[in-house]
Amino acid sequence: MKTNMTWQERFGDRALIACPTCDTVHVEPDVPDNHQALCCRCGHVLAAPRENAQVRVLALAVTSSILMIAAVFFPFISLDAGGLHNKTSIMDAVLAFSTGLMAPLSLAVALMIVLIPAARLLAIIYTLWPMVRGDRPFPLARKAFGLAERLRPWSMAEIFVVGVAVALVKVAGLATLNLGPAFWAFVGLVVVTVFQDTSMCRYTIWKWLEKTTN
Amino acid sequence: MEMAGKNDELITARAAGLLACTRCGRVHRREATACQRCGTTLAPESRRPLQAVWAWLLAGIIVYIPANIYPMLRTSTLLENHESTIVGGAIDLLHYGNYGVAAIVFIASILIPVGKFIAIGYLALSIGRAGILSAHSRHRLYEVVEFIGRWSMIDVFVVAILSALVQLGTVATINPGVAAVSFTLSVAFTMLAAQSFDPRLIWDADKEPL
Ligand SMILES: [Zn+2]
Numbered sequence: 491m492k493t494n495m496t497w498q499e500r501f502g503d504r505a506l507i508a509c510p511t512c513d514t515v516h517v518e519p520d521v522p523d524n525h526q527a528l529c530c531r532c533g534h535v536l537a538a539p540r541e542n543a544q545v546r547v548l549a550l551a552v553t554s555s556i557l558m559i560a561a562v563f564f565p566f567i568s569l570d571a572g573g574l575h576n577k578t579s580i581m582d583a584v585l586a587f588s589t590g591l592m593a594p595l596s597l598a599v600a601l602m603i604v605l606i607p608a609a610r611l612l613a614i615i616y617t618l619w620p621m622v623r624g625d626r627p628f629p630l631a632r633k634a635f636g637l638a639e640r641l642r643p644w645s646m647a648e649i650f651v652v653g654v655a656v657a658l659v660k661v662a663g664l665a666t667l668n669l670g671p672a673f674w675a676f677v678g679l680v681v682v683t684v685f686q687d688t689s690m691c692r693y694t695i696w697k698w699l700e701k702t703t704n
Numbered sequence: 705m706e707m708a709g710k711n712d713e714l715i716t717a718r719a720a721g722l723l724a725c726t727r728c729g730r731v732h733r734r735e736a737t738a739c740q741r742c743g744t745t746l747a748p749e750s751r752r753p754l755q756a757v758w759a760w761l762l763a764g765i766i767v768y769i770p771a772n773i774y775p776m777l778r779t780s781t782l783l784e785n786h787e788s789t790i791v792g793g794a795i796d797l798l799h800y801g802n803y804g805v806a807a808i809v810f811i812a813s814i815l816i817p818v819g820k821f822i823a824i825g826y827l828a829l830s831i832g833r834a835g836i837l838s839a840h841s842r843h844r845l846y847e848v849v850e851f852i853g854r855w856s857m858i859d860v861f862v863v864a865i866l867s868a869l870v871q872l873g874t875v876a877t878i879n880p881g882v883a884a885v886s887f888t889l890s891v892a893f894t895m896l897a898a899q900s901f902d903p904r905l906i907w908d909a910d911k912e913p914l
């Protein structure tokens with residue numbers, strides 16, 4: 491491998507990107523829609539643009555927001571046991587830890603299942619709205635999109651849904667459980683979010699932000 | 705796609721004397737201080753050190769111990785008060801014949817956390833050493849660890865739901881135990897350990913022909 495050439499001799503004025511996982515330099519790919527650019531060394535997906543991806547992601551994000559509102563405000567699960575009845579909303583599940591020492595855990599659960607997913611949705615809508623309309627990006631778009639990316643692992647709505655399923659089995663022998671509309675809204679939210687995250691091409695969005703911000 | 709330079713040469717940004725943005729991948733000259741594409745501040749040393757990984761990992765292991773000693777769930781019924789730990793909860797499920805759910809709880813609360821401690825420790829130790837696993841396999845391991853770690857939170861969410869739902873006065877109440885707090889901390893700390901691990905270190909040490 492020759493490393494004695496300067497970067498200018500090697501690459502001229504062409505824009506370069508490095509693979510985030512192995513640091514291998516690539517000349518910025520011009521990827522046609524519905525194709526993928528993979529890192530030559532480790533195979534990481536560098537770019538995966540799709541036709542109309544931005545419109546689709548924006549539509550999915552707006553749908554998710556509506557489902558999120560429904561999920562928080564409608565009854566989530568209700569329980570019947572020996573003539574007793576108890577209803578639970580997502581807020582009640584969040585507040586389950588709110589007594590004494592465990593109060594910070596309430597906040598953590600609220601963040602993971604409601605607040606962070608909601609913040610990501612807002613940040614994505616804020617970033618993509620002008621992109622879809624063909625306008626200049628909003629002033630904080632780069633910060634907002636960076637935040638949405640950084641928060642991604644901490645958004646745990648889908649894990650919560652599996653948790654609900656486990657809880658259902660755990661009390662199944664003792665009581666009858668009924669799933670309310672909010673549960674189905676929440677399941678819908680999880681499904682829509684998975685589609686949204688897989689059809690979004692980060693590379694295309696960052697490149698658009700660079701072109702229109704500077 | 706087109707490779708940088710000649711087709712038979714691959715070079716890392718660091719070897720080329722360049723600086724790559726960790727968020728969007730845009731490559732800059734060494735002198736650059738902020739990414740032109742996404743606005744992130746660029747650190748002059750392009751690799752994140754391993755100290756942070758070890759610190760978060762250690763913290764995660766330490767708080768995982770009380771998470772297994774103290775009760776996760778406190779159940780009171782007319783007849784008895786029962787406290788169950790993480791392992792105890794999984795065993796109870798086995799006794800009731802719920803093998804599938806017992807397996808989910810066991811995998812999410814024991815297998816994944818312990819597996820993650822070992823995997824992150826192995827990855828951090830293997831940097832700069834000739835390992836048994838190739839760079840490709842170690843990178844795959846890292847991706848699995850990053851993807852799967854969050855799923856440990858299942859049991860905490862189960863506790864939250866049960867505690868909210870089963871509040872039937874004297875007939876039956878379920879309340880969270882203090883282990884829920886330390887378990888959540890353990891998951892968060894190991895997630896931070898995985899996030900502060902720089903996967904490029906795996907490839908830097910890779911001596912295989914490219
Ligand atoms: Zn790569």
Ligand SMILES: [Zn+2]
Nearest residue numbers: 725728739742
């Ligand atoms: Zn950048």
